[in-house]
Structure formats: C-alpha cells, structure tokens
Amino acid sequence: AIFEGLQSVFKPLGIYIAAQCCEHLNRAIIVEHKAVPNAEIVNVVPQPKAGGSFATACxxxxxxxxxxxxxxxxxxxxIGGTLIGMHLKEVAVPVHMQLTHIGKAILIAARTRPKFIGxxxxxxxxxxKDGYPNF
Structure with a gap:
C-alpha cells in the first residue's frame, strides 16, 4: 500500500523511487534501471526477511x-529506522512532518542541499540554501 501510494504521486512527475533494503541487505538499493543506466548492478533479490517488505514490493x-x-x-x-542517510547527498536536512509514524514504525524525512564551502x-x-535548482 505504501509503494502504491508513493508511486501514484511520483511516477507522473518523473521521480524514481529508490528502496533501501533492510534485514541484512541495508547497503542494497532497489531502483528502476532507467534511473541509473550506468550504475554498477549487484546481484540480490530482496525477500521479506532478507531485504524487507518495501524493497520486495518495489x-x-x-x-x-x-x-x-x-x-x-x-x-x-x-520508515522504521533503516538509516537511509548513507544513500543521501552529503548535506541532509531534516523535514519535520505532522505524520511521525506508520503503524508502529517511526517515520523520518530528509532532503538535501548543496554544501556551503569557503x-x-x-x-x-x-x-x-533550501535545496538544489530544478534544471
């Protein structure tokens, strides 16, 4: 249900979902090949107890x-503390939302912005300062 809700919003906008696996595969991300045509692919197929339900659904x-x-x-x-920070651009900024849980799982959102250097x-x-330009 979560995947269907997100996909119904993001797909018409041309935004790809990338699902971080959990349950022993948290370094793996499941994504549409079109979104990452030149990325190095690894061989794993997520399952509910080895990858998690969301990655399996994706x-x-x-x-x-x-x-x-x-x-x-x-x-x-x-969703549920899978620690997605390793898969975000370097400067993550918390997004405070009214919805803080899905069921019993904690929900945390983040966006990124360019680094300030110099x-x-x-x-x-x-x-x-609030994010990346929309090129």
Missing part, C-alpha cells in the same frame, strides 16, 4: 528492477 512492481550499492538521493523517507569570506547563492 522489486516486484518495477518494470526493470536492479539492485545497486551506491546512490546519492535528493530526499528520502526512513568560510566566512565566501559569498553564497541564497537561492540554493
């Missing part, structure tokens, strides 16, 4: 699912 529903180990996502939802004399593009 693998079953995607047109051409692949598993990869590395991705740098712009945003994410962490120190106190540097000047910054204020339009980037």
């Amino acid at each position: 693998y079953s529903a995607f047109e051409q699912p692949v598993a990869i180990e590395h991705i740098k996502a712009d945003a994410g939802l962490d 120190g106190e004399r540097a000047h910054y593009d204020e339009s980037l």
